[in-house]
Amino acid sequence: MPKKLTTRAKILIAVGVIFALAFIAGELIDSYPLRMAAKTVPVLLMALYLLLQPSKGRFQWLVIVGLLFGVAGDFLLELSPDAFLFGLIAFLIGHIFYILAFLTDCRRPVWGVAIFAYLYGVGIFSFLDMGDMGDMMLPVLIYILVITTMLWRAAARFHAPGVNHASAKAGLLGALFFLASDSLLAITLFVYDLPYAGIVVILTYWIGQLGITLAAAWAGQPSPTERASAG
Template sequence: MKPIKKSLLVAYLLVVILHLYAIIVGDESIVRFTKPILMPLLLAFVMRSLPSTAYRLPLLMGLFFSWLGDILLMHQTDNSLFFVFGLSAFLIAHIAYVWAYAKAQGKSGIPSVYKLGVSLVFLGYAGFFVYQLWADLGEMRIPVTLYALVISAMLSAAAFRLKATTAESFRWVLLGALCFALSDSLLAVNKFSEAIPNASFLIMLTYTLAQGAIAWGMIKYQNYDDAKRVL
């Protein structure tokens, strides 16, 4: 790994640690300073690590709209509309990730029954989750339902890459997708249903792990591209 790329990755990890530490000790000034620079660091790392490929643009879009969502959600206590706008930004980010996953894969040869089963599992989780929160969602029922459906699509798209990429790329991207869903689930329960102990820490821990794992896994798809060119 070249020095600049390594420095950007290290910087991201260090800011993640500082951000999580600030949450633990309750230093809101550091939290508000570190959160807006997390995604730009990861975005810069991806830009330095990936050539101009078909999946580079949607991956960068996913990171950009995630950053926009981070900024908007930081102001949700000032105006409830910021939560809706933040949710919309993350919805676009997930759609961009679905696009990126579809571009960063070859022919898998996995049976259709696997894809159907995976889709039903993730769709079932989304449906069950929304059902559990339904009574508490109020006017957010439709936006949250739509968001849950997009999350299930993002999870399915990550799982569909089985045997269509390197094992390393598949595992990292799927881990990232699962952590993203977990982070969003924690956020939704904490906001709409009941307070979760150490919610902010757990949400950001799973979120930063998710974004880092997705970016790393997508970068590792280059190994699959290189192998195809050799063959």
């Protein structure tokens, strides 16, 4: 089982929650300075949490780099609508690092999961095409391909031999929440302008990043069944 939270982890969580609430307040009162000051901090703290772990392997370092690209994406998306494409690219690169991380301890294909993930990608792209993507059509298509691949590789770790169960579960939930966040964001941008979508998008996004962070923190630890058999 995952270890109990340390005092340091509790402090990081408390600071992260404060900045998350500050960003949500910025959304509600439409304060650009408050949003800019607060948005990047929660994910930056997740990267810091992994950096402070006593032992880090390839999985952890790949996720740390992915999180930092997420921080860059957060900043760029909030900076200006003109920076949207650059923010999209930053998140895309982050997903590639997550894919590489998930491949470090599981390479089994699980083609059924791949088919499901890519069918979802086809479905969401077709739905977005009902709106007005304009010049963003190709970048969005590439992004959907990458994030659905990330979901596939996260799901492939679930119940895979040698993969910590808590890590696999956290990674899968993280990928699902991340995909839900990006899907809602894309629908809001290109199809319907949904009320309060920004708050739902950021909350599901943070949960997604947290899930992937915990997947990295717990990766490599023996599952309870493995410890029992070893004993």
